[in-house]
Amino acid sequence: MTAKRIAVVAAGLSQPSSTRLLADRLAAATAGALGGAEVEVEVFELRDYATDVTNNLLTGFPSPRLATAIESITSADALIVVTPIFTTSYSGLFKSFIDVLDPQALTGMPVLLAATGGTERHSLAIDYAMRPLFSYLHASAVPTGVYAASGDWGNDSGLPQRIERAASELATAVGHAERRVRDPFALPEGFSPTGAFSAQ
C-alpha cells in the first residue's frame, strides 16, 4: 500500500509562528489517527512563497517552485490549512494563495480547517469565512475546525481534545475519499467543435 500524503499549508507570518505550531500538532495527530498506515507529511509555509504568489496574481502563472508546491498540495490525500485570523478573516496571503489555485484543484479533497488568533472572539471565523471558501471549491472540510487563541496554549481550554477530534475526522475522511486527478486538457462533457450545429 502506498503512503498517504498529507499536505499542510500554514499561512503564519512570523517565524516561529503559533500558526505553524498548530499546523504541526494537527499533522502529527492526523498521522497518529491514520494508525499503522504509512504517512508522509509535507508542510508549506506560505511566507516562503509570498513573492511567488504575488507574481502569480499579476502574471497568471506560477513560478516553477510555486508550481511544484501547488502540484504537491493539490495531489495530496488530505490537506490541513491553518491561517491566522486578521481583521475578522483569513489572512490576505492565505486568500491570495487560494486564488492562484485552479478552482477545480481541490474538488473532493479532505480538508481540516484551522486558524489562530490573538483572541477567542474570532473563533467562528473558521465557520463563517474559511468553510464557505472551501465549500465553493468543492473540498470536503471535516466538521471540526480547530481554532487556537494565544490563551489556548497556556490553559486547559480543550485544545488537545479538539486537535484529536479534528484529526480523527480527517483520518476517517482520507479512508473514504476517492480523488481523481483532473486532466487539465480534458474537454467538457458533450463538447463538439462545431457546437450544436453541423459545420458542413
Add this chain to the structure above:
Amino acid sequence: MQFGIFTVSDVTEDPTNGSTPSENDRIKAIVAIAKKAEEVGLDVFALGEHHNPPFFSSSPTTTLAYIAAQTSTLQLSTSTTLITTNDPVKIAEDYAMLQHLADGRVDLMMGRGNTGPVYPWFGQDIREGIPLAIENYALLHRLWREDFVDWQGKYRTPLQGFQSTPRPLDGVPPFVWHGSIRSPEIAEQAAYYGDGFFANNIFWPKEHYMQLIGYYRQRFEHYGHGTAAQAIVGLGGQAFMAKNSQDAVAQFRPYFDNAPVYGHGPSMEDFTEMTPLTVGSPQQVIDRYAAMRDHFGDYQRQLFLMDHAGLPLKTVLEQLDILGEEVVPVLRKELAVNRPADVPDAPTHASLVAARDAAAPAETAEVK
C-alpha cells in the same frame, strides 16, 4: 516558415519620460511599423482588435486595408479577431472585402477576448465565450464556402438564403488561425477544421504550450488533415535587442517594470527565464528562437510583439531593423536545417488556390 510581428494596439505611457502618445500618434505609428516590417523583410503583420481604452484598434480591416495599399508583399493578419462579440456575417464580409483589396494577402486569427464588459456592449455574455466562438465560427466557415446559407443558431438572427458579399477572392476563403492561451476547446476546434493554431505563449512558461500544441497536433491528425507533424502551428515571441546585451537590459528594464501585463511583478530576469521574452544581443534572440521547435515541433509562423508598453516609435523601428536584418535571416536558415520535407509552410492565398485547383479534377472525376 513565416516571420512577422503582432501588436495589441495599446496606448501606453512611456515610463522613461511620462509622455503618452495620442490615439492619432499610435494609429499613424502602427502604419509606419507595418510598412517597416515589409521593408526589413518580415512576412506578416498582425493587428489586434479591442473595443476599450487603452487600445486604439477597434476597426482592424480599415487599418489593414490602408496598410495593404502601401505594401506589396506583407501578409496581413489579426491578433485577434473577436469571433465572440463580432457578428460572423460582418466578419465574413469585412475580411472578404479586405482580401480582394489586398490581392489575397490576408488571413485571420480568431480569438475570444477576455474583457468581461466588452461582451454586453455587443449583446453577448463572457460566460458563453467558448460556445460563441464555436457557433459563430461554424457560421463564418459556411458563409465563405456556400453561396447561399440557411442558418439557425442560438446567438444571432436566423438566416434564410443569405449570401455574404463579396464572395471570397477566387472562391477561396482567407486562411484562419485560432488563437488560444489555455483552452483545449479552441485547440480542438482548430484541429477539427484543419485550421492553424496560434499559441500565444509570450506570457506563460513553455510546458503549458507543449501540452496544448501537442494536443492540437494529435487532434489534427485524428480529424484526417495530415500527420501531427503537419499541423499548422504559430507561436508568439517577444524580444528587445542591442548590440551589447547589457545595453538591451538597461534600455528595456523601465518598460518591462511598468508594462501593463507583467509590470510590478516578477523581475525581468525571472520573467525572461520563464517565458519567451528575450532581452539581449541579437545572437541571444537567435539562440532562443532557433530552439523553439525543440519544444513545439517544426512550426509555420513566428510573430514577435515589438511595440507595446510605451516603447516610442523610433525605438520600435530600430528594433525592427535588428529583427529583420540580423535575427530573422539567420533564423530562416537555422529553422530550414533538418526541417522534414513534408512539413508544410503556412498556407497563403496562392497555396490555397493551387491546392483547390489540384483537388478539383479528382473530385470531378469521382462524380462521374
